Amino acid sequence: MRTELVSEPGDHGRPNEDFASVGLPASGQGGSLVLLDGVTPPPGNSGCLHSVPWFTARLGGALTELTVSLPDVPLVEALSRALTRTAEAHAGTCDLSHPRTPQATVVVARWSPETVDFLVLSDSALLLASPDGTVTAVRDDRLDRVPRALLASAEICDARARNREGGFFTAAADPSVAPAR
Ligand SMILES: [Zn+2]
Known part of the structure; x- marks a missing residue:
């Protein structure tokens, strides 16, 4: 199987905060892909000594x-x-309960000779092409259901809408954010 990965920062004045990988186990049976889009924090204290690239590298690697x-x-x-x-890698030095703690959108797909499993969290998309050429977009539609008035304010969006039921979910520090699929 041929695999290509391309990653570019959204703003060339900033470091790339994304992570992308493909894992092919030595068994030769199937594989997995991981894509994380790091959420650029607003200026100010995040409670964390680390950068978003530090976070996405660790979460994506794990x-x-x-x-x-x-x-x-x-x-x-x-x-x-x-x-x-x-x-656990930074609980001892950082306040992981801070609403601006590093976070990311998540796409994971894993395939075997028989099946494809996938998980999509927040506003990254997964496109699946079937053998007949049909392309299906897999999205986490919870973002579409956030009231526009909330999204209009980045401050409220960060502090209240993210990772609340009725808001939208990114992967930050709380393992319970993983969606049920
Ligand atoms: Zn930290």
Whole structure:
């Protein structure tokens, strides 16, 4: 199978905050892909000593490893474990309960010779092409249901809408954010 990965920062004046990987286990049976889009924080204190790239590298690395090393563990559980592992890496130095703690959108897909599993969190999309050429977009539609008035204010959006039921969900420090699929 041929794989291509391309990643560019949204703003060339800033470091790339995204993570992308493909894991192909030595068994040769299937594989997984991980895409994280780091959420650029507003200026100010985030409670965290680390950068968004630090966060996405750790979460993405853990997720890549877990999805290929534990093929029978559901993706929701793998994301929960990866979030726990990443949180443990800086729980001793940072305030992970801060609403601006580093976070990211998540796309994970894992395939075997028979099946494809996937998980999409927040506003990244997964496009699936079937053998007949049909392309299906997989999105987390919770963002569409956030009231426009909330989205109009970045401050309120960060502090209240994100990771609240009725708002939208990104992967930050809380393992329970993993969606049920
Ligand atoms: Zn930190």
